[in-house]
Amino acid sequence: MFYREAGQFKTSYAADSAKFPIRQDLVAIWIYLAIGFLVIPVFGDKYFIEVIMIPFLVLALAAIGLNILVGYTGQISLGTGGFMGVGAYSCYKMATYFPDMNIIVLILLSGFFAAIVGVIFGLPSLRIKGFYLVVTTLAAQFFLEWAFIRIPWLYNYNDTGAINEITRESFGYIITGAQSDYTVKYLVVLSIVVGMTWIASNLISGRIGRSWMMIRDMDIAAELMGVRPLYAKLSAFAVSSFYCGVAGSMMVFFWQGSAEVEIFDYNRSFQILFMVILGGLGSLLGSFLGAAIIFILPIIIRAAPDYGIPIQAATADHISLIIIGVLIVVFLILEPLGLARLWGIIKQKLRVWPFPY
Amino acid sequence: MNVHDTVLSAAMDDGIAPGEELLHVDNISLSFGGVKAITDVSFDILKGEIRAIIGPNGAGKTSMLNVINGFYHPQEGTITYRGEERRRMRPYQAASSGISRTFQNVALFKGMSTLDNIMAGRTLKMHKNFFWQMWRHGPALAEEIEHRKVVEEIIDFLEIEAIRKAPVGTLPYGLQKRVELGRALAAEPSLLLLDEPMAGMNLEEKEDMSRFIIDVNQQYGTTIALIEHDMGVVMDLADRVMVLDYGKKIGDGLPEEVQKNQDVIDAYLGVSH
DSSP states (O other): OOOOOTTOOOOSHHHHTOSOOSHHHHHHHHHHHHIIIIIHHHHOOHHIIIIIIHHHHHHHHHHHHHHIIIIITOOOOSOHHHHHHHHHHHHHHHHHHOTTSOHHHHHHHHHHHHHHHHHHHHGGGGTOOHHHHHHHHHHHHHHHHHHHHHOGGGGTTOSSOOEEOOOEEETTEEEESTTSOHHHHHHHHHHHHHHHHHHHHHHHHSHHHHHHHHHHHOHHHHHHTTOOHHHHHHHHHHHHHHHHHHHHHHIIIIIISEEOGGGGSHHHHHHHHHHHHHHOTTOHHHHHHHHIIIIIHHHHHHTGGGGTOOOOHHHHHHHHHHHHHHHHHHHHHHOTTHHHHHHHHHHHHHHHTTSOO | OOHHHHHHHHHTOOSOOTTSEEEEEEEEEEEETTEEEEEEEEEEEETTOEEEEEOSTTSSHHHHHHHHTTSSOOSEEEEEETTEEESOOOHHHHHHTTEEEOOSSOOOOTTSBHHHHHHHTTGGGOOOOHHHHHHOTTHHHHHHHHHHHHHHHHHHHTTOGGGTTSBGGGSOHHHHHHHHHHHHHHTOOSEEEEESTTTTOOHHHHHHHHHHHHHHHHHSOOEEEEEOSOHHHHHHHOSEEEEEETTEEEEEEOHHHHHHOHHHHHHHHOOOO
């Protein structure tokens, strides 16, 4: 009823190609941002911010990264966990070598290391497609995991084999480390995620994003339109790995505190891939929805005893695994484009309501 | 003709006078293992003409187009395009030298809208780099809008305004073919290769498509190489016709000459060898 574009006329191509052509969508985005930046830091408690919001944002960023590769370029990858690890370990190494540099800068720089590694492991995509590419990226995953364990230089030769966040200040606030304030951490994470989502949406709506989608939809025709597969595929690998790398280093420095290689294993890769599939291939909104459902659903189910439903913690975990498994199967069969597509259908229905079309 | 039409036709001007040779194919032979797809075929395409390539199924017509735009690399023979001889080239090099094509089976980008598909045809004309694209607002958006104007011109020309925002996967076949023509036109080609643009269309759609092909040829001066099975269309549209059969050239000339050629009649009707 309120979601209606009647009376909104576009008078320029710029207005017509805007990301939110319907005014209500634009208003909604600003409201969400206001909630994220103002309401949650003020009213959110430590548990909500540290256990739900920060991990959700970090995983959503990784999902955006993978979505650029899988959803927009059509190159399936199972190396996400490894690329996130590259970001985390390079950020850790840089933080030890350059103690005076701002940690936010280091986190963004760590993305470049992940991008380089991503490009190297993306090279096989020029020759192979589909399942075979899955296998080579899985090889990347196992190789990187091996490197994180076997190269002690990466974790500064410490006994635990883990990398720990290092306390750093920036702009007068302690933003990483045990003494840091959770609200400050949350705001930093949110700013990085919002900024990088905005950049991703810019890339996707421009020439580069279009060339990715051309490769995805019909690579032969794309080549004839002048897209060079080398540049298109490798740039997708680079951007995707950059996002995953930044997500990985944020995971260590803002969420986990300390990290062993296990948090970057192939389970992580699958987790992010399921977020992308469930949320919606080729949709930024879908990356957030997928991260929400895969990460937050188990937390809600685990909290069931608090609401008087007597289940044990182990049972709750099994139930959430079952639900997510069923959801993935159902979505693959009924709505391969995921939650984002469902949301699009709902919006389309609302636009023409009460008429069928 | 509106003001914009002149923009496109000026852009398509490549400095070769009408009637001069645009493309020359010399003794091309192409085989896949033991199968000879094309045997020793030579022909030329003149600037500004509509050149039809016809022949029974499996005669090597599509292979010939694939050779011209760099998908297949012939074992023997050379191709001279705009006075430059070339042996091997990649499809994107062909695209950047002004060769554009449509496909026999529609090869649109299914997940994208009509508008994005035609914008995709402008890929080579857009140059703003990664960092401008990241920012979008400013030069990248200005470039996008500049190209959007050309794309809108093509959308007007092909009368597909109503489906501008529709995902191409949902469009009927006839319209998909039209969008594909639009995508090829968006590259401002000097040589446009059309691979059975009218296959599977009804009479009305064929008439529309024929009109567009003639308009493209006359308004923009685009040279067209056309593969088509509908002989009525070929004889009406084409300036010259080449006939292939089993990978060999069996006829070449004006439509009326080809129609009278005994080899061609035999190839189409079948004779006992």
